[in-house]
Amino acid sequence: MGPGPVNADPRVLRAMSAQLVGQYDPSMTAYMNETMELYRGVFKTANEQTVLIDGTSRAGIEAALVSLISPGDRVLVPIFGRFGHLLREIAERAGAEVHVREIEWGTVFTPAQIEQAIRETKPALLAIVHGDTSTTVAQPLDELGDICARHGVLFYTDVTASLAGNTFEADAWGLDAVTAGLQKCLGGPSGSAPATFSPRAALVINARKSIEAGIREAGDAVSAHPIRSNYFDLSMIFDYWGPKRLNHHTEATTMLYGARECARLLVDEGIDTAVERHRLHGAAMLAGVQGLGLAVFGDLEHRMNNVVAVHIPEGVTGDAVRGELLNDFGIEIGTSFGPLHGKVWRIGTMGYNARKDTVLTTLAALEQVLRRAGAGVTGGGGVGAAYEVYQDAARAASVAETGPA
Numbered sequence: 001m002g003p004g005p006v007n008a009d010p011r012v013l014r015a016m017s018a019q020l021v022g023q024y025d026p027s028m029t030a031y032m033n034e035t036m037e038l039y040r041g042v043f044k045t046a047n048e049q050t051v052l053i054d055g056t057s058r059a060g061i062e063a064a065l066v067s068l069i070s071p072g073d074r075v076l077v078p079i080f081g082r083f084g085h086l087l088r089e090i091a092e093r094a095g096a097e098v099h100v101r102e103i104e105w106g107t108v109f110t111p112a113q114i115e116q117a118i119r120e121t122k123p124a125l126l127a128i129v130h131g132d133t134s135t136t137v138a139q140p141l142d143e144l145g146d147i148c149a150r151h152g153v154l155f156y157t158d159v160t161a162s163l164a165g166n167t168f169e170a171d172a173w174g175l176d177a178v179t180a181g182l183q184k185c186l187g188g189p190s191g192s193a194p195a196t197f198s199p200r201a202a203l204v205i206n207a208r209k210s211i212e213a214g215i216r217e218a219g220d221a222v223s224a225h226p227i228r229s230n231y232f233d234l235s236m237i238f239d240y241w242g243p244k245r246l247n248h249h250t251e252a253t254t255m256l257y258g259a260r261e262c263a264r265l266l267v268d269e270g271i272d273t274a275v276e277r278h279r280l281h282g283a284a285m286l287a288g289v290q291g292l293g294l295a296v297f298g299d300l301e302h303r304m305n306n307v308v309a310v311h312i313p314e315g316v317t318g319d320a321v322r323g324e325l326l327n328d329f330g331i332e333i334g335t336s337f338g339p340l341h342g343k344v345w346r347i348g349t350m351g352y353n354a355r356k357d358t359v360l361t362t363l364a365a366l367e368q369v370l371r372r373a374g375a376g377v378t379g380g381g382g383v384g385a386a387y388e389v390y391q392d393a394a395r396a397a398s399v400a401e402t403g404p405a
């Protein structure tokens with residue numbers, strides 16, 4: 001029950017135990033095409049270029065940034081948590097002239113602040129995290145696409161922590177590049193990074209197209225300024241996933257099975273239903289920790305559905321409580337980074353673990369462990385408050401079905 005990785009869905013684990021097939025086996029290329037289509041549904045996009053990057057989420061970030069940024073390009077990175085710093089670091093390594101804006105952890109930027117920063121820095125690319133698990137808040141993105149379009153700026157976001165647990169719409173919000181990972185709300189293991197790129201982003205990327213010697217044919221145009229990574233060269237990855245099937249890396253077959261099953265689970269459930277499930281169990285967990293008498297960190301209005309940061313009570317050793325939860329109850333909750341280290345725990349309700357039984361069990365266990373640690377907690381207050389959230393939701397659902405009494 002930490003901020004990720006969390007338990008994988010058993011269906012994903014089963015899918016990943018299937019036998020391997022060759023990378024040009026018709027069933028493999030059919031899986032690739034099917035996976036592209038499934039992730040179009042998950043990202044809510046019509047983008048042709050919707051692929052998996054082999055590697056953890058940051059492989060997706062690195063592929064997007066190194067392929068979109070030409071050395072010397074100005075890039076704006078608004079930072080509101082640990083992963084904003086990561087975007088800056090990767091953009092710098094890609095040779096960008098990076099401009100940052102920082103705000104206090106636990107808060108988000110207003111669209112006006114972002115537009116002002118765009119006016120001041122005139123970037124080619126805006127790179128911003130959607131949900132940052134380090135602070136548990138989600139940056140609203142819905143108004144930023146229009147701003148980027150007005151100023152001719154490419155718009156990239158990292159949705160690793162938020163996708164499938166919080167509303168996200170790549171096309172409606174005007175995103176040019178989006179990358180994710182499996183180990184948060186998607187219910188899979190880390191190791192594959194689903195990603196999508198708008199036609200505008202694909203144009204920028206393909207303007208630096210490479211085709212490796214040995215598979216290049218007469219007449220193939222090759223850029224004089226290729227993307228500075230071979231492994232993460234999206235122009236080559238697009239040709240590998242596209243109809244040309246030009247050889248690049250050997251697709252990580254087992255991760256593809258896993259990523260495909262994560263998306264199939266979401267499409268079966270309905271992506272909006274999955275978001276609503278995260279909202280419900282996240283709300284129950286929030287009410288539960290508050291019902292225990294614990295204080296919650298961050299701007300609650302912009303809280304992510306799938307993770308909550310809880311202040312460690314005075315006199316309690318954070319890691320001792322985490323240790324007891326793990327050893328006595330088999331429940332893992334998260335520590336935290338940077339300015340929040342030692343001050344808050346992060347408790348997740350995501351992916352396969354966004355369920356009523358996990359929420360209630362975690363709250364019951366936390367109460368007992370905190371009591372033993374000498375913290376003043378409200379007896380039964382956690383489970384009781386969570387139950388109220390579930391009862392309200394059940395009542396609302398039955399009213400919706402049968403009409404008011």
Ligand SMILES: *Cc1c(COP(=O)(O)O)cnc(C)c1O
Binds near residue numbers: 129181
């Ligand atoms: C968890 C998380 C990641 C994780 O990156 P990995 O390479 O998979 O470890 C990236 N970005 C955000 C916003 C996250 O919350």
